[in-house]
Amino acid sequence: MLRLLTAGESHGKALLALVDGFPAGLTVDTAAIDVELQRRQGGYGRGGRQKLEVDTVEILSGIWQGKTIGSPLALSVSNRDSKLERLKELERPRPGHGDLTGAIKYLGSIRGILERASARETAVRVAAGALTQQLLGQFGITVFGYVVQLEQIAAPPQPGEVTALKALRDASPLYTLNPEVDPRLVTRIDEATAAGDTLGGLVEVRVIGLPFGLGSHAQWDQKLDGLLAQAVMSVQAIKGVEIGLGFEASRRPGSQVHDEIAFDPARVNEPTLGYVRKTNNAGGLEAGMTNGQPLVVRAAMKPISTLRKPLASINLDTKESETAAYERSDVCALAACSVIVESVVAFTVAQAFCEKFGHDSLTEMTARYGKFLELARER
């Protein structure tokens, strides 16, 4: 079982991810993890904090001579802005945050809640996701996230090969696959900044090169669609998740939804085993299992809850109406969100991959992966 727990507060000493059950024998590229951490800090619309800190990962355990050894990996991202002990309590809970509900649930301070509820925690989920991407990469699997809509402005992904699309994305101020729309997105963020408002949007993640049979139909809590939905919805600010056509599937008749099956003997050596589909409306998942097609997940990010022009709230001590407290924040973190959702999808897919192929050692997993394709072709 590949497991993830995180710890750490927004202004504490560090964020930590403990990744347990990671296979032995993988050469870990720390710099590649840092690239993802810095992608998470980028994107148009971020505030001042991201410029203060350049996140880098420190791997505290689980590696010897550059390779994983089967031990848990502890990934640490330090907070340069580590001032928690100097920070004060807030009295005026901010709508959209956990301030009010957390203070009541735990019968404690707002500060204690917001420091942990903060999206700063996602830094180490990105680190963990980037680590698992290196594992998945050994099997030709690519996880790839980008922005597809800002508020009401669609930025439909251009077609193309992954490498070209990644280049497109990495050149985009908002991590879209659509350079033509980008200027309009930037303008819209400038408008919102001026108005003291915030913006959300849609992100999409594709996973390419997947074999058949990750996840399982056999028990509700083993279905990969459910596990993905949990991981994605647990990301701060996400209010909706869909797979493949998603909500659009509910608006079409069955004859226009299900992906007809054909067989192409020329592709029998691919992970698809030659079973091809003209459409991929299912988004790569049928009955909670991967079906050899690209996995497609989309998530809806609400606009950031902390507004420069604060919302109405109350003083929790006096119960009088006051405006919400203001903690430094961004106008739009949608680009970052695409990195985070990519990361949690990667981790979840890696969990399913480890469940299917075992996770003692890369050597054994590699042998098993090849053997599975062979047995599956013979079925």
Added chain:
Amino acid sequence: MLRLLTAGESHGKALLALVDGFPAGLTVDTAAIDVELQRRQGGYGRGGRQKLEVDTVEILSGIWQGKTIGSPLALSVSNRDSKLERLKELERPRPGHGDLTGAIKYLGSIRGILERASARETAVRVAAGALTQQLLGQFGITVFGYVVQLEQIAAPPQPGEVTALKALRDASPLYTLNPEVDPRLVTRIDEATAAGDTLGGLVEVRVIGLPFGLGSHAQWDQKLDGLLAQAVMSVQAIKGVEIGLGFEASRRPGSQVHDEIAFDPARVNEPTLGYVRKTNNAGGLEAGMTNGQPLVVRAAMKPISTLRKPLASINLDTKESETAAYERSDVCALAACSVIVESVVAFTVAQAFCEKFGHDSLTEMTARYGKFLELARER
């Protein structure tokens, strides 16, 4: 920890749910569970099987003298149409089902997969959900699901009190809260039936009477929004989940999304503790915790995958193109879906409730619930 595992095949002897960690001291109303089972079998658009069988629950364990005793409850729903051993293998996998991917993953038969992947399994998830509704009912919590859209026809819920709305729903052929639109929905299903096609739509579940603080912000896998998304997405045919405004939240600026906080001393004895919101765009969840407002979850159901006018597929043995196999099926199970999603939401909320208030005995939970409101008011 309140846990659920299910077992059973579509045409096997029975479906079973094992509910572990259920509190002692609840008088269980078996007939009320049966009502939900039969609601699941109803709704316009169902096929012949639902008429063959009238599902009833048998509780095999966990009860003495009508009350729960802290033991696991085994809930059984028999299959009157229990003919699994006489059924044959299928050669032609049906698009949209787990047939192809399951046969490959498990290197086995299609029959072995479809029998478990079938939505027949949801019968016992409904039984388990109905059981937990009785628990939640002890705390004034109501879970309430209905249909809000069929294919492209919206059936917006009418406003009203829960009791009136439930009556409306129970009188509706499609479990909507909108009798004016119902005839159009029926007509659309008749059209699809005639065309050999199938239909999906949207269902919505509201949970009313919730206290603050179910779920937690503190660890990604404890966030209630993530757990709800998993439970809902793991329901057969669901391709999208959203909470509160959901995807619409991504299309609005922050100033039009977050629910401003006010305080009404007259309502201090409600579960809201007097913290009131004019809007509920968050759908009752902030930072993965309930915030005293109604929980609102919506799910997108794809049209049923088995079409009378079959889709293109292949013969898995010969790899030649053939049409997909046909197993008896419905045209539209959207009404049933609203019952199922209601049930899994109820179970998930009950898990979070048990996590917050303990789950040894109803006596203790009741005392704790009252004490929490008291401590929370004093905070």
Added chain:
Amino acid sequence: MLRLLTAGESHGKALLALVDGFPAGLTVDTAAIDVELQRRQGGYGRGGRQKLEVDTVEILSGIWQGKTIGSPLALSVSNRDSKLERLKELERPRPGHGDLTGAIKYLGSIRGILERASARETAVRVAAGALTQQLLGQFGITVFGYVVQLEQIAAPPQPGEVTALKALRDASPLYTLNPEVDPRLVTRIDEATAAGDTLGGLVEVRVIGLPFGLGSHAQWDQKLDGLLAQAVMSVQAIKGVEIGLGFEASRRPGSQVHDEIAFDPARVNEPTLGYVRKTNNAGGLEAGMTNGQPLVVRAAMKPISTLRKPLASINLDTKESETAAYERSDVCALAACSVIVESVVAFTVAQAFCEKFGHDSLTEMTARYGKFLELARER
């Protein structure tokens, strides 16, 4: 993940085990499970109930055409003596049982506790264990339990091959491997019966044919010794667990404990890979992992808590001193205990085996098992 939950009360309708994550493709021999169930009912010293009921398993799910299909298996053992609804509350808790503490914890009845705490529940743990033994058998792994001591009378196992030893055990009234001592054991039980007393003893389980590497050193909750200790200690009436030399290891210097390592090229094709040990003081487990040697686990069973000559207790309603209630019981269930401990060890080993080799299908597991031996030999 191979999982087990059970349900059912001692005098309820049935005991149930839900086994989730069991591999597809195993031909299940139900009669062989029944043999274990009936072994559990046998042994010298059992009371009347065992003669009333002859336990047999009914598999309610997870099988088609005699083979597992990857679905959860629900195993049911009916209670012919199913009279729970007619049974009355007890007022006088029986020392050694959960009566007092359970009634307080759950703020409920004693009846509700004892019905679930009863060792009757182990019937389905035996069924589940017997099922997993069939899986392990596919890989040449044998799990084999027997009695080694009754009260203070040792019955040291004779040396020999498994088949011969099993025959010896199955001919023994107390499931020992020592026919010479058996008459003394029988006599001692007769004495205890006459005295209205009860007896316990020691059971031992060996697992033969194990590969290297089940369990893991990498995280405390993945260590196989810990998992075995949990499974065994969770069996009713067990108060001690030891592995290999166990407590005796604490009484010797290191030079007389650790099993020196040698290499025998002639045995390289065995699961030991040719790594041989003259001693097996570790009982097959080092650092929480199997080391190719036989696994040896011993458990201490306390005498049955219900005595015909009752112990002092109180009336829970009046708090006055009275003797404990008497529910029909055995004088000595030690032979049965050897079957139960064998079963829970088998299940736990099967979990570790599935974790190491995956658990989708027997076909894939078989290929992987062979490949692991090959890679391990080359290491």
Added chain:
Amino acid sequence: MLRLLTAGESHGKALLALVDGFPAGLTVDTAAIDVELQRRQGGYGRGGRQKLEVDTVEILSGIWQGKTIGSPLALSVSNRDSKLERLKELERPRPGHGDLTGAIKYLGSIRGILERASARETAVRVAAGALTQQLLGQFGITVFGYVVQLEQIAAPPQPGEVTALKALRDASPLYTLNPEVDPRLVTRIDEATAAGDTLGGLVEVRVIGLPFGLGSHAQWDQKLDGLLAQAVMSVQAIKGVEIGLGFEASRRPGSQVHDEIAFDPARVNEPTLGYVRKTNNAGGLEAGMTNGQPLVVRAAMKPISTLRKPLASINLDTKESETAAYERSDVCALAACSVIVESVVAFTVAQAFCEKFGHDSLTEMTARYGKFLELARER
């Protein structure tokens, strides 16, 4: 759910414990954790490393203004001797360690295994245990471990009150409760040191002040005896666990084992609720639940596996016979073992306590604890 995962290697940067689900509102005494860490480093028989390093805990997360906030706590113990990257591979596996089996399981290096399998990892299990002791202390619960036997020399605990006994223990070179025997233990360790050998023994842990009803009889994996056995057996070098009379219970007739129940109205306000026992042979656990009596757990520690006078082994590359590698080690770590077993027992009891009383906040737990005693008295 209170959870624990650890990370870190023996010569890596640090050991880490991630404690998730810890209640809010506890003032943490870091110095008191350090006391336990340093107790773990002490005791007669330790080698040079313990003098090199003085372990202290750093709490990286989960605290604000000295109090827990409901967030996960990351506990770090740095390795001053952090030289992992300079360390070389071993070729000759050491009997009794995970060297051979781990290298085979993970198809990797011995170094990668031994660094994680090392008992150095227990430093952070002690830190986590010490943290939970502070929580338990709020409810008058004391967890208290000591040595009761070295090799074959018994050091029976003297009777007395906890405070006096702790003083006795803390003055003992081997953490016994028996100053008369201590000189013989020291002499025996000196002999073993001279002989190049190692020694084990028995440790015992008592938990005092427990309420009724921690753990549960209702499901095998919720029984507190099983959970304790897992936690204790998962400690490096432990080969046996027993509760209460333990193995001795198997050697006595039932009439001399079970603890008769009486009622003393004068003690009704104690956690025992006035239910008293003259004996505590059950060791405080019946049917997997605490029964208001002191919990008593004993563990058998094997002698340390690394001997200065090395054991026979092989060269894993050549398969030739050679003596085992030698890594710096202790002669006897029994005193440390008593600290470690105390810690894992404390953590496990705290888990059960949190399961029973919830774990959002100390405020709420305190109210619930009192209310439970009240309801239980009225039952």
